[in-house]
Amino acid sequence: MSSEKDISSFEDAQTSGPRKVSADEHQVQLKEVAHNLSKKESVSAYFTILAAGFGLVSDGYQNNLMTMTNARVIFKQLYPKDYTSAVSTRVSNSLLVGAVLGQIIVGLICDRFGRKVALVATTLLIVIGATLGTAAHGAHGSAQGLFWFLTFARGITGVGVGGEYPASSTSASEAANERKISDRGPVFIMVTNFVLSFGGPLGIVVFLIVISAAGENHLETVWRVCFGFGILLPLTVFFFRLRMMSSKLYRKGAIKRRVPYMLVFKRYWRSLIGTCGAWFLYDFVTFPNGVFSGTIIASVIHNNDIKRTAEWQLLLGSIALPGVLVGAFLCNRLGRRNTMCLGFSGYLVFGLIIGLAYDKITNIIPLFVIFYGLMQSFGNMGPGDMLGLTSAESYPTPIRGTCYGLSAAIGKTGAALGTEAFTPIQNNLGKRRVSMPYELWTFIVAAICGVTGVLVTYFFVPDLTGIDLAEEDAKFMKYLAENGWEGEVGEDDDKELIVDKYAVEEAMEEKTG
Numbered sequence: 025m026s027s028e029k030d031i032s033s034f035e036d037a038q039t040s041g042p043r044k045v046s047a048d049e050h051q052v053q054l055k056e057v058a059h060n061l062s063k064k065e066s067v068s069a070y071f072t073i074l075a076a077g078f079g080l081v082s083d084g085y086q087n088n089l090m091t092m093t094n095a096r097v098i099f100k101q102l103y104p105k106d107y108t109s110a111v112s113t114r115v116s117n118s119l120l121v122g123a124v125l126g127q128i129i130v131g132l133i134c135d136r137f138g139r140k141v142a143l144v145a146t147t148l149l150i151v152i153g154a155t156l157g158t159a160a161h162g163a164h165g166s167a168q169g170l171f172w173f174l175t176f177a178r179g180i181t182g183v184g185v186g187g188e189y190p191a192s193s194t195s196a197s198e199a200a201n202e203r204k205i206s207d208r209g210p211v212f213i214m215v216t217n218f219v220l221s222f223g224g225p226l227g228i229v230v231f232l233i234v235i236s237a238a239g240e241n242h243l244e245t246v247w248r249v250c251f252g253f254g255i256l257l258p259l260t261v262f263f264f265r266l267r268m269m270s271s272k273l274y275r276k277g278a279i280k281r282r283v284p285y286m287l288v289f290k291r292y293w294r295s296l297i298g299t300c301g302a303w304f305l306y307d308f309v310t311f312p313n314g315v316f317s318g319t320i321i322a323s324v325i326h327n328n329d330i331k332r333t334a335e336w337q338l339l340l341g342s343i344a345l346p347g348v349l350v351g352a353f354l355c356n357r358l359g360r361r362n363t364m365c366l367g368f369s370g371y372l373v374f375g376l377i378i379g380l381a382y383d384k385i386t387n388i389i390p391l392f393v394i395f396y397g398l399m400q401s402f403g404n405m406g407p408g409d410m411l412g413l414t415s416a417e418s419y420p421t422p423i424r425g426t427c428y429g430l431s432a433a434i435g436k437t438g439a440a441l442g443t444e445a446f447t448p449i450q451n452n453l454g455k456r457r458v459s460m461p462y463e464l465w466t467f468i469v470a471a472i473c474g475v476t477g478v479l480v481t482y483f484f485v486p487d488l489t490g491i492d493l494a495e496e497d498a499k500f501m502k503y504l505a506e507n508g509w510e511g512e513v514g515e516d517d518d519k520e521l522i523v524d525k526y527a528v529e530e531a532m533e534e535k536t537g
Contacts, residue, residue, distance in 0.1 A: 042512050042519040047505035050513065050522060051498035054276055058494035061202060061272065068269040069199040075261040075268070076196035077215035079143070082150055082257035083185045084223015085230075087311075089254060090116050090178075098243050106167035113443055118175040120311070120440040122153075122182020123189075124433045130187030131429020135422060136280050138515070139195045142425070143265045146187035147258045153181025154254040184258075186436065189412075190429035192216070197416035197424075198271035201493045209355040209489065212416065213409045218348045221404050225341035232334050240331070271421075275515055277497045279422035282511045284504060288423050291503055295418045296427065298484030299411065302364065303435030305477040306407035309371060309470045311439030312446040313400065321393070336393055343397025344404055351409030360410050360417070361487040367406010368481060371474025374399035379467035399470065407477060411435070417488040420500035422513070445469075 099107040134142040156177035162169020200208040419427040
C-alpha cells in the first residue's frame with residue numbers, strides 16, 4: 025500500500041511540475057524541435073524579424089537626433105550663451121547613460137521574464153521619453169531649465185533605446201536561426217545595423233524637410249517637430265509586440281531561476297572580453313563622430329549655413345550606409361571575425377589619411393566628406409555589423425540577453441567617454457595651431473582604436489559562422505550539468521527540470537518498482 029502511494033505521488037509530481045530530464049536528453053530534444061515550426065510559429069518568426077527592424081530604426085533615429093540640433097547648428101544659434109559645450113555634452117550623454125542602464129536591466133529582463141516583456145517595455149519607454157523631449161520647457165522660459173528637462177527626457181528615451189539592443193537583437197537572431205541557419209548573419213545585419221545606420225540619414229532627411237517647410241526663422245519649431253517624429257516610429261510595432269511569440273529556443277531553454285552566473289563567467293570570460301572590448305572601441309569612435317559630425321563639418325565649411333551643413337551630413341551618411349550592405353555580403357564568406365578585423369583596419373587607414381593630411385584635405389570639402397564617410401563605412405561594415413551578430417551568437421539562449429546587454433552597455437560606456445573626450449576638441453574648433461589643429465585628433469584617435477580593435481577581435485572574439493544556435497545551447501546545458509547545476513529550464517508547457525541522469529534513472533526505477 026505504501027509503495028502504491030509513493031508511485032502515485034511521483035506520478036502526480038511528474039504531471040503537476042516540470043518533467044525531469046538529464047542534460048543529454050534535453051540536448052537531443054532541443055536539436056529535434058529547434059527548427060520544427062508550426063505555421064503559427066513560422067509566421068511569428070517572420071514578424072519578429074520585421075518588428076526588430078522597425079524597432080531599431082527608431083533607435084537609429086534617436087541616436088542621431090542630436091546631430092543637427094547640437095552645437096553650431098540649432099541650439100547654438102537659439103541659445104548662444106546658454107548652450108555651452110558642457111551643456112551639449114550633458115544632453116548628448118543623457119541618452120548614453122540611459123542606454124547603459126537600459127541595456128543591462130532589459131538584458132536581464134529579456135532572459136528572466138521573456139523577450140515579449142522586454143520589447144513592450146522598451147517601446148513604451150521610447151514613446152514616453154520622446155514625448156517629454158518634444159514638450160520640453162524650462163520654468164519661466166529658462167534656457168537652462170529647458171536643457172535640464174531635455175537631459176531628463178533623453179535619459180528616459182535612452183533606457184528604452186538601450187533596452188531595444190538586447191531585446192530586439194536576441195529575438196531577431198533566434199527567429200532568423202529558426203528560419204535558415206545560413207541566412208542568419210545577413211538577415212540579422214539587415215534588421216539591426218542596417219536600420220540603425222539608416223536612422224542617421226533618415227534624421228537628416230526629416231530635418232531638411234521640416235526646416236524647408238518652417239524656415240530658418242522658426243528653429244524652435246524645427247527641433248520640436250524632429251523630436252516629435254521620434255514618437256511615431258516605435259508605435260509602428262507596438263501592437264505586434266503585444267501578440268508576439270517567444271522563439272522556440274527560448275521556450276525550451278530559458279533559465280528564469282537560479283541562474284549560475286559564476287559558471288557562465290567561467291565558460292565565457294574570453295568571449296566577454298572580446299565582445300565588450302571591441303564594442304567599447306567601436307562606440308568610442310563612432311558615437312561622437314556621429315553626434316558631432318555636424319559640428320565638425322560646420323567647422324570645415326566656415327559658415328553658419330544650417331541647410332548646407334545638413335546637406336553635407338546627408339552625403340556623409342549616404343557614403344557610410346553601403347558599408348552595412350558590404351558587411352552583410354562578407355559575413356558568411358570571410359567569417360565574422362575576419363570581417364570585423366577588416367572594418368577596424370579601415371579606421372586605421374582613413375583615420376591616418378585624414379588626420380595626417382587634415383589641413384590639405386579640409387580645403388577640399390567634398391574630398392574631406394568622402395574620406396570621412398569611407399571611414400564610417402568601414403566601421404559599419406566591420407564592427408558595426410559584426411558586434412551585434414557575434415554578441416548574439418557567442419552566448420547560449422538562457423543568458424543571450426544578459427551577455428548581449430552587458431557587451432552593448434560597455435560599448436555605450438565607450439560612447440559616453442568618447443563624447444566626453446570630444447569636448448576639449450569641440451571647445452577649440454576653429455582655433456588653429458601652427459603645427460597641428462585640434463580637430464585632427466578625432467581621426468588620429470580613430471586610427472589608434474582601429475589597431476587595438478583588430479587585436480582584441482583576433483584574440484578574443486569567437487567566430488560561430490554557420491553554427492546552429494541550438495548547438496551552443498545544448499553544450500551549455502551539458503556544461504552546467506557536469507558542474508553540478510540542477511534547475512528548471514524552459515517556460516510554460518516546455519518547462520523541464522534538468523537533473524543528474526542517475527537521478528532520472530532512479531526515479532524511473534522507483535516508478536516501475
